[in-house]
Amino acid sequence: MDVELSTRSRQILEAIVEDYIATAEPVGSGSVARRHALPLSTATIRNVMANLEEMGLLTSPHTSAGRVPTEKAYRLYVDSLVALRQVSRDEKKLIIRRCREAGAGLLGILKETSRTLSSLSNYMGIVVAPSFTSDVFRHIEFIRIGSHKVLAILVSSNGTVQNRLVESDTEFSQSDLITMGNYLNELMQGLTISQARKRILEEMHTEKMQYDNLMLLALRMTEQAVSGEGDEIFVEGQARILDQPEFNDVGRMKDVFRAFEQKGQLLKLLERCMSADGVQIYIGSESPLSQSAGVSLITSRFVTSSNTVGLLGVIGPTRMGYSSVIPIVDYTARLVSRMLAET
Amino acid sequence: MDVELSTRSRQILEAIVEDYIATAEPVGSGSVARRHALPLSTATIRNVMANLEEMGLLTSPHTSAGRVPTEKAYRLYVDSLVALRQVSRDEKKLIIRRCREAGAGLLGILKETSRTLSSLSNYMGIVVAPSFTSDVFRHIEFIRIGSHKVLAILVSSNGTVQNRLVESDTEFSQSDLITMGNYLNELMQGLTISQARKRILEEMHTEKMQYDNLMLLALRMTEQAVSGEGDEIFVEGQARILDQPEFNDVGRMKDVFRAFEQKGQLLKLLERCMSADGVQIYIGSESPLSQSAGVSLITSRFVTSSNTVGLLGVIGPTRMGYSSVIPIVDYTARLVSRMLAET
């Protein structure tokens, strides 16, 4: 499959990919010769281009138009042609500053980060917060709200707070709530949230519990608090991709926006990206979002102080400025990890 | 300015507005006669239409096209022509069910409500959560997270929880934190969050505080927790308006999406809508979002159990199905208020 490519072919392919990324228009032999000052005639370039087309690296929208890179070409480009730009000092500063300024807990930082990613890349920035359930339990607290309402507040190690309003038939005194809290804090000490949940379910079926109404209720309430869906995902800069010429077509635009309507779905798709370390690049149909075609995804994982892992990245058209976006995603992931580690 | 309109003129205007709402296309004298079975010839209708145009209620995009209602016409239509549809039993059921199912605290309900509004109206649903700062303080709690990090958790009467991670130079023991909590709970009892904030600032300058380092720190931390921006606004169903033919134009679409990018801005604009009771209708340039033209806004306030007030509504094109959307917004606001009152 992977035919050997001569240096010249590679040069030309690179030129075409980069031209196309820059202009969004099919690039012809003429433009390549002109813009890249290769010591070759257009005819020669045409020959090479014909080869590349045969190899499935280029297509032409119609006979008398230039060529457009295929996904395979982008893949090749990303794997072995692209010269990654350095993240500039200014960009670094911006990322750091934004991170600092957010400062309202983990989620605040992550939300701001998705903004930053979007504004630096000029595409959509996304951040998937680390799953709450894989974080380590830190503290639970019950606060009496009404006669039959209790607010359960659950804090995990990375400082994320989940709260759940729970109704119950019985009425609790404040001291009941404290007793319950102590008991449960003991019970879940050092476990992850999902382990804690399992432990609670076990405990609920213990014999002694059948007679301790109070504790049984406490367990029930905690179970509810602990079983939060609450995985957060931040998508920012959707309006930005409207500037991309490929989305001038209303139909395509709808596709993209539809895809981002239900974040639940999105979350499931993105989970696949979290398996590997380092920057991951998904081009077009490789991307888990493939339903809405023509979209590429560049992601990297980050870790929190409590060793849970989240995902951040950029979504844009396949025709994306890989050379600058890849380093930005990489740098941002490292930086966020570092920032969170300080916590 | 408000010239008397004959019954016939009003009938015709109503017909035109409704036709245009249904079809999004300039409506001519022919269609009016056909679709609404008026006992009039097209010529007569034409005369009337010419009058209406002169009054600034209609415009024609060009000589040989039909007429399109102006904002003024919509205003008139909404004020005195429209026959409001009843909210159907099914719709009511849906609203209630969605509300029930959400159930994860105030914000959960509101988020779901914005979804519901969007799906029932087929436009964008928006909900502005009641401002946290005007709610009544209920409880504050400090939880030790790291050696120099404390998580301050602030609960208000309607069950909303704000949490803020605070760093400090001093190290606190758990019992310190409890003392602080007790003191502050006492101090802010019965105040609204913004009153509480004022109280704290006063207290910080009290003479006795200058010597009680612990309490001074506690106040500082609380001040941070209390000064949260955290006003939430939910916008749902943005993709839906892409189906509206007026937004087939990419430029206009961009406008709208841009406007919704920074929710902070949006919030400020919407505040204006919260002054009056009942359903508010803003047509085109009347709407606080007027920058992105051609948009109407229908809102109504709702109240929580602790008497703070929020806003909910629908955003759509000026050519909006007022007859069904107005009752939906009205009903939803009432229902949400009722649901929250039960808390």
Add this chain to the structure above:
DNA sequence: AAATAGCACTCAACATCAGGGAGTGCTAGT
């Protein structure tokens, strides 16, 4: 044999033009 120049060919894009039709305004007749 590899690179180039030359040339005929293709095809989207743009402009031009005519016919059709929906709609209008006006006038004269009921």
Add this chain to the structure above:
DNA sequence: ACTAGCACTCCCTGATGTTGAGTGCTATTT
């Protein structure tokens, strides 16, 4: 006071022609 009739306007559609960027092939040069 309404309606019928009619000339007129102007968008829309489709047909037609032209242009130009780009191609593939072939003969020629290096």
